[in-house]
Amino acid sequence: MIDTSRRGLMAAGLAAAALPGLALAAAPPVGRQVPGLYRRRIGEIEVTCVSDGSIALPPAVFGEANLPETRRVLAEAFLDGNAPVPCALNTFLVNVGGRLVLIDTGSGDWLGPTMGQLPANLAAMGVTPDKIDIVVLTHLHRDHAGGLLDKENRPLFPTAELVVPEVEMAFWTDDANTGKVPQGSRGGFPYAKQVEAAYRGRIRRLARGAEVLPGITAIDAFGHTPGHTIYRVASGPAQLLVFGDMVHVPAVQTRFPDWGIAFDVDPAGAAATRRRVFDMAAADRLLVAGMHVGFPGLAHVRKAGDHYALVAAPWQSAL
């Protein structure tokens, strides 16, 4: 007797493709990734890493002259240096005593469908933009601030206070600075003014080293942009250093911390800041959160001779 039951066919090792007439593919592939969400408790503070997606950067973003070395270290990290390199984009939602503080907003609709996933990921955890109490920016580059406005330049966070480092806001709202930034970043000047207009009356220009609110404190990390700012999230002895754009491609910039990336306004300043922040994180064994560190973006920094390595923090299946 020929066994035509599903199990019988399976045991016979017949592939679904060979049996077009049968109702196979009983479980179609899901076909999509899970929401980019991950949680970590920092003392009494709950931090959720919320992915905005990922984009691919050309390896030459670290300079044509550095391409051979770039490709070598990418290969060591099992990345293909002859193709665009994945660059994650994370934001961090911080719940401090019931108030929701979103650090960076993702890229909005500015960088295509592989990015701009913040709203969908927030929705997957039941958070709509009107629930956000404070939006705070590391800097005004559009991949971090593009999620502030819709296509008609209306605010996407209807009630949030917008906290922008004052040095950063001053720089990008002054057209006299246009010549100081890479050609590709000049859209930042009109964008800053659109943000200023859209959020008028609820923008706080954050002084250097000031508190966003108790538990979140700014630290200067100038260079990548003139007012690039990172944030210490602290509750009791527990802390997390949300270190913004210290790296864009960790495999490359930990190995060659002195290299700039094409988007740096001041590559040498960015490199000096990178070493200062890495040294601090390594010495204090700080948990860090990087906007461009592979999701969920949490790691420690290890000093390795004259360079560094990021050691991803293990996924915790419970808070």
Added chain:
Amino acid sequence: MIDTSRRGLMAAGLAAAALPGLALAAAPPVGRQVPGLYRRRIGEIEVTCVSDGSIALPPAVFGEANLPETRRVLAEAFLDGNAPVPCALNTFLVNVGGRLVLIDTGSGDWLGPTMGQLPANLAAMGVTPDKIDIVVLTHLHRDHAGGLLDKENRPLFPTAELVVPEVEMAFWTDDANTGKVPQGSRGGFPYAKQVEAAYRGRIRRLARGAEVLPGITAIDAFGHTPGHTIYRVASGPAQLLVFGDMVHVPAVQTRFPDWGIAFDVDPAGAAATRRRVFDMAAADRLLVAGMHVGFPGLAHVRKAGDHYALVAAPWQSAL
């Protein structure tokens, strides 16, 4: 005028804790981790890493004599060698042409509430146990096979075919082998017989090197247990090596690949297998999936002198 609005109080930097009378904590902490799910496409095959949770192992599990070295490499990985060390537990759900194959079942209710999360995580993706077509085991240790039975030893997968490597099944169903395993593993003998009884009539004893079904092929990896088996998932040129218990604490066993762990039935054999599988994965630059590699468990193996390192595969926000 005193601004008593919510924003005014926030701007004044007053902590929620200081204002007990007000309706603060508008957004209570979520208080739980996201479901432990992550997807990766291997050619036409969709693999979902499904976490069963995590457990903590005493650092002495690698031997009292190795404690100083164990602590040193744990510290390098920013883990506390003076406390129990987290050990993740992953399973992998493989969709091959519409058939759902679950590799390992997690620990069931055998290891307490930080483990046994497979059913809840499967449910979070809409998969109930009756949807699983094939359950295939790497080995019969209870953290991998404990999810087969409920407390009354009834099968938790009501319709699945159960595929067990034949060498493994033969070993654990023969009481003559009792003296060959560590004291703490002897419960494996009665457990194997309970499994055999519960799944009678739908158990397939998998020959060495055989196909589970087209796309999933067994590879001997004996040592950790006598029939410990790993699986190559392949679709066209794409492949993933689901390498079972090649490591339990990657930071330790990549650095000291010749060390056994207390649960090894044959520590020397396990170490030789570890080197063979690591060498193969490193030489072929294979993507590997480890049951005890930090969730989602996907990595590449790098050879580093006489030892190895695992390089976590970056999270992909799209399939």
